[in-house]
Amino acid sequence: MNLLWKTLADLKEPAILIRLFIPFAAGLVLVSLLGYGIFGLLLTSDWVLQSTVVQDAQTWQMHAESTIGAIPLIGGLILWFIGLAVTVIAGVLGIILGSYLVLLFAMIITGFMTDTLVKTVQQKHYPHTAYSGHGTTAGMIWKLVKYGLLMLLLLIVTIPLLFIPLVNVIWFWMLGFMFFRYSIVLDVGQVILPEPLFEKLKPMTNWEPTMAVGILFALSVFPMVSFFAPVLAVIALSHYYLDQLSLERPNPADIS
Structure with a gap:
C-alpha cells in the first residue's frame, strides 16, 4: 500500500x-x-449477419430451444435459467473485454511517456539516484510480442474454462493481469535498472510491486479507470525501482 500512497501523492504534480x-x-x-x-459497421453488415457460421449458429439455437422447451414441466424453467446465465456471463465478459480494449490503448500511449514519467519521479524524490537502464526498444517489443503470443496460446488451450461460470471470469482476469504486469515491469525496469538487478526484482513473487500493480489492474475493470491505470502503474514501479536502486548505489554525499 505504501507504493500506492506515494503514487497518489504524486498526482498533485502538474x-x-x-x-x-x-x-x-x-x-x-x-x-x-x-x-x-469499425466494430459497429462490421457487426451490423450483411457480410456478418448472412454468413454461414452465423446462420448455422442461429439454426442450432432454435433447435436447442425447441428441444429443451419440450421437456415437460421444467423445460421453460431450464430455458429461463440458461438465458439468465448467458446474459450475466456475456455481460461480465463484455465489461472485461471492453476494459481490456481501453487498457491496451492506454498502455500503448503510456509506453511513449515512460521515460518522462520516470524522470519526473526521479527528480522529485530521488535526485541523487542516477539510473541508466538496459536493453533496447526493439528488444522490449519483441519480448512483449512473444509473451502476448504465449498468453494467446494459453487462452486457446484453456478455452473449456471459459464455459465455466465464475471460473471463466477469474481466469480471463488472471491472463490480463499477467500480461499487464509483465509489460509494465519490462517497460519501467528497462528504463531504470541494470540487467542483473532487474532480473532479481522482476519475478511475480516480488509481492510489494506485484500487489500494487494488481490493485491498479483490478480497478481497471471499470473502463474509465483503464485510461489511467498504466500511468499510475508506471509511477508506482518508478518509486519501487528507484528506491531499490538507491539501496544498491548509495548517495556519494553520505559516503564522504
Whole structure:
C-alpha cells in the first residue's frame, strides 16, 4: 500500500497530472472510433449477419430451444435459467473485454511517456539516484510480442474454462493481469535498472510491486479507470525501482 500512497501523492504534480490525462484523451477518441465505427459497421453488415457460421449458429439455437422447451414441466424453467446465465456471463465478459480494449490503448500511449514519467519521479524524490537502464526498444517489443503470443496460446488451450461460470471470469482476469504486469515491469525496469538487478526484482513473487500493480489492474475493470491505470502503474514501479536502486548505489554525499 505504501507504493500506492506515494503514487497518489504524486498526482498533485502538474507534470504527472498532465500526462495522466493524455491516455484518457487519446484513448477515448481511438476507442470511440473503433467501437462505434469499425466494430459497429462490421457487426451490423450483411457480410456478418448472412454468413454461414452465423446462420448455422442461429439454426442450432432454435433447435436447442425447441428441444429443451419440450421437456415437460421444467423445460421453460431450464430455458429461463440458461438465458439468465448467458446474459450475466456475456455481460461480465463484455465489461472485461471492453476494459481490456481501453487498457491496451492506454498502455500503448503510456509506453511513449515512460521515460518522462520516470524522470519526473526521479527528480522529485530521488535526485541523487542516477539510473541508466538496459536493453533496447526493439528488444522490449519483441519480448512483449512473444509473451502476448504465449498468453494467446494459453487462452486457446484453456478455452473449456471459459464455459465455466465464475471460473471463466477469474481466469480471463488472471491472463490480463499477467500480461499487464509483465509489460509494465519490462517497460519501467528497462528504463531504470541494470540487467542483473532487474532480473532479481522482476519475478511475480516480488509481492510489494506485484500487489500494487494488481490493485491498479483490478480497478481497471471499470473502463474509465483503464485510461489511467498504466500511468499510475508506471509511477508506482518508478518509486519501487528507484528506491531499490538507491539501496544498491548509495548517495556519494553520505559516503564522504
